[in-house]
Amino acid sequence: MNSEQTIYQQLGESAGLLRIIQTFYGKVVQEPLLAPLFPEDLNPVIERQHQFLTQFFGGPPLYSEQHGHPMMRARHMRFPVTNERADAWLGCMNAALRDQAVEDELREFVIDRLKGPAYHFVNTSSSEGRA
């Protein structure tokens, strides 16, 4: 890790982050807990996630410019997000960072930063929907 650079820079800026996100969604569609929640065409999801994580990790505020205030927990309310799904989401991201050869210290830092939002988005204990 290099504390003089943003996480966005350390992950390889736009192109590096895009590769990580593409690898991540390749894993999401293989994960039975997550796959059913996502549309068949993942391209728009990949694009919005790329915009969001760009700004989340210190790059330009692409998501807010295009979509306004992120309100990410609210945007996830229409999906049943359980604790198990948050674990699975973070597991896919961890595996994607490994596949893209992100060094361990940076990978652990990134996962740590994503844990807060992931568990904050949990909105039900039932995978069928709000209980």
Ligand code: HEM
């Ligand atoms: C906790 C487990 C999570 C689950 C189950 C989950 C699931 C989903 C689903 C189903 C979508 C909608 C796909 C569509 O457009 O149809 C979505 C969108 C999105 N998610 Fe998550 N997500 C999780 C965690 C996260 C985390 C931790 C982040 C980032 C910190 C994140 C960022 C996003 C973004 C940026 C979008 C696109 C929002 C938009 O529509 O503009 N998600 N997520």
